[in-house]
Amino acid sequence: MSRPVVSVFDIESADSVASTVTLPAVFTAPIRADVVHYVHTLMAKNKRQAYAVSTRAGMQTPAESWGTGRAVARIPRVPGGGTSRSGQGAFGNMCRGGRMFGATKIWRHWHKKISVNQRRYAVSSALAASALPALVQARGHRIDNVPEFPLVLSDSLNRVAHTKDARAVLERVGAYDDVVKSRDSRKIRVGAGKSRNRRHTQRRGPLVVYDVSEGMDKAFRNLPGVELSLVDNLSLLDLAPGGHLGRFIIWTKGAFEKLDSIFGTYEESAKFKTGFNLPRAFMTNADLTRIINSDEVQSVLKPQVTGPTLVIPKKRNPLKNAAVRLALNPYQAAVVARETKKASADKATKAKVIAEKRQVLKARGKEFAGRRKAFYKAASAEGEIAF
């Protein structure tokens, strides 16, 4: 499989590409979040310092139980007299001044062994994940302005001696947003750790990986969140902080080129890790969509079955929908015809009756109007009406 080529950026400007390097094979190692998580949980325990309570705590009394019959609980009690301590319960975890339950011991298994190959598998996975911008973004790094993943800068980065130059380089290369995120996330720790010399917490910024420093480690170390690491001893705790894949890594060209000899390729073993070969994925091609749509698969598929699809028509209410009613009850047509006929006949007769009535009323009205007029005329002929 031909590996893609990665641009090496000039630290003076992100637009100019100084040269190109073939992608080291580690970045194509399988990304195994489960392995990384497992190894990380074990590895994170290896820097622990033992803690325990004193072996004698709570046991430094010759207390003895008073037994039964004295109307007190049977807990061992401090002997003697003359002091408020005498007669008090002792030894038990429930007693005041007693020893705790399950007293912590220094011989707790603090450090965990992890097989070398598993450790290297995890580191390979973590490196591979750092090359995918999706995973780096998901981890929370601000990488919108980074020109390319993995980000490789030319070897002149090794000679950057002043922090302000280091900052300028990061800004040019689009990595400074992550530093800003880290700086702005600095808060006082929640919990008792704040008074135990772990006062502040902040997010992790970019990890700068180099092979030779000519002053750049001092330049970068004061930038908030920025961490430095030699290629030779890349730690999973830096590559996958919290067991989460996708640390934002900035490589120098020398460091990047060294990876093939440190981790090996799929053609040859690692030079600097005896007996180590890059882990192989279960699937050489994990792109399911491509596989499904490939000629090899599509050509062997049976044609898609498009049988008569059962279409269930929408239910329409025959009580309201005349067409459906008619389909269910063909006699409905006759009924409807008869009724409309009757209605129109009724209508006609009704209209006739009304018209006749109107005539009668009209005639009557005329008659009465005539009578009214005649009376008035007669009355007014006799003279003014006086009461």
Added chain:
Amino acid sequence: FLRRGRPAHRNMSSELVWQIVRNNSSFLVKRNGVQFTSEPGNLTNVNSFKYSGLANKRTIDISATPDNKGVVVAIKSKVSGAARKPATGSNKITLNKRAANKSFRKVAKITL
């Protein structure tokens, strides 16, 4: 054997990225029995493969311009190497009221 169109970078398949990111991402929000993602490129903020802005190769992101007067539509580029290049890997089109017609035409051209 599956040579044509195989991604040069084996690890970049969307299914793989989804398997890693589905339950573990800084954008994932799980509260009160519901889960959402705030990742750019996810138009519904639903945490599923179909809508994922991290896993999918072709995504559309709609966000406000810095001056809050318009909207920036960012579409991930189809070019094969673009997925590794966050700074240049998406076509960004700004839509605001004045340039409305031109912008819509631009967006239509690129999405179709």
